[in-house]
Amino acid sequence: MKVSDAITLMLTMLEGIDRLRKAISKARSEGRDTLTKEEVDGFAADAATANQRLLENINSLS
Amino acid sequence: MLNIIKKFDAGTIRALAIATVPLLVLIASLFGVDELMFEENVNLWVDRAAAIAAALAVAWAAWERLFKPTPPLTETAAKLTEERLVQEGKTVVDSSGNAIAGLQLRNERGHAKAAFLALLSAVALGATACGTLFPSLKSFDDRAAGAYTLVSSVADSANALLDVRQRELNQMEPSTAREEKLETIRRDFTNVHEQLERARTAIDVARSLQDIDFKSAENRLDSAVKILKALQEYLEKEGA
Numbered sequence: 001m002k003v004s005d006a007i008t009l010m011l012t013m014l015e016g017i018d019r020l021r022k023a024i025s026k027a028r029s030e031g032r033d034t035l036t037k038e039e040v041d042g043f044a045a046d047a048a049t050a051n052q053r054l055l056e057n058i059n060s061l062s
Numbered sequence: 063m064l065n066i067i068k069k070f071d072a073g074t075i076r077a078l079a080i081a082t083v084p085l086l087v088l089i090a091s092l093f094g095v096d097e098l099m100f101e102e103n104v105n106l107w108v109d110r111a112a113a114i115a116a117a118l119a120v121a122w123a124a125w126e127r128l129f130k131p132t133p134p135l136t137e138t139a140a141k142l143t144e145e146r147l148v149q150e151g152k153t154v155v156d157s158s159g160n161a162i163a164g165l166q167l168r169n170e171r172g173h174a175k176a177a178f179l180a181l182l183s184a185v186a187l188g189a190t191a192c193g194t195l196f197p198s199l200k201s202f203d204d205r206a207a208g209a210y211t212l213v214s215s216v217a218d219s220a221n222a223l224l225d226v227r228q229r230e231l232n233q234m235e236p237s238t239a240r241e242e243k244l245e246t247i248r249r250d251f252t253n254v255h256e257q258l259e260r261a262r263t264a265i266d267v268a269r270s271l272q273d274i275d276f277k278s279a280e281n282r283l284d285s286a287v288k289i290l291k292a293l294q295e296y297l298e299k300e301g302a
Contacts, residue, residue: 033202054224
């Protein structure tokens, strides 16, 4: 792994966490105590995509 | 420096900071400030300060590891290092056999590679950020979203580590050892993928249960987060 790869990884991880933080802040600013089902579904879809990408990379090992 | 770290252990500082919060709240209440609001804000800033301190500590450790000679952590390690330097002819010994110039000559860099340190920093920073964010997630749906975010983070970490392993394989000549290593890597990461899938499914099930059996839903969500944290720790060890 190159340093640039690791930095990209760091930014990717922080991006996910920052997205969650923003979604929660938005909900609070709109007077909601919780995220909507659709918002949580978005995070579920991202998790599924990330894990699918892992499987594809495992299968392409050579 | 190790002695200083021992004295000013991050956990101790954080504990002291947290212990100071009730005192500040008490003082603030004397001036008519809303106690609950004030305590929440102070706790938030303590957590932020702890997260920044942790990130700086990782960066500082990485910097030291890259550009400073590696200090042996124990007396035994120091002795073994001196012996190895003598064997390699990199040090001078006096008539009693004591190394007298070893420290000046011991100028090798640390054993960690820059990329690994960057990876470790990424994982540590992500874990710190998650650790800071998660306690603020109060509702079930918020925590479910947090758990999904953790799934994505662990999968991304695994992908990065898999990339490192692929490059290691690329540097090996075709051989039985290479094939065995390939199989081991494939098996290990398939396990990680399956555990992630299990955690993701557990979160899905927890969400579907929350209106029927909230207690059971909570338990499933907690189990999923435990699996994810264990996976994160496993990947950190694998990276080392």
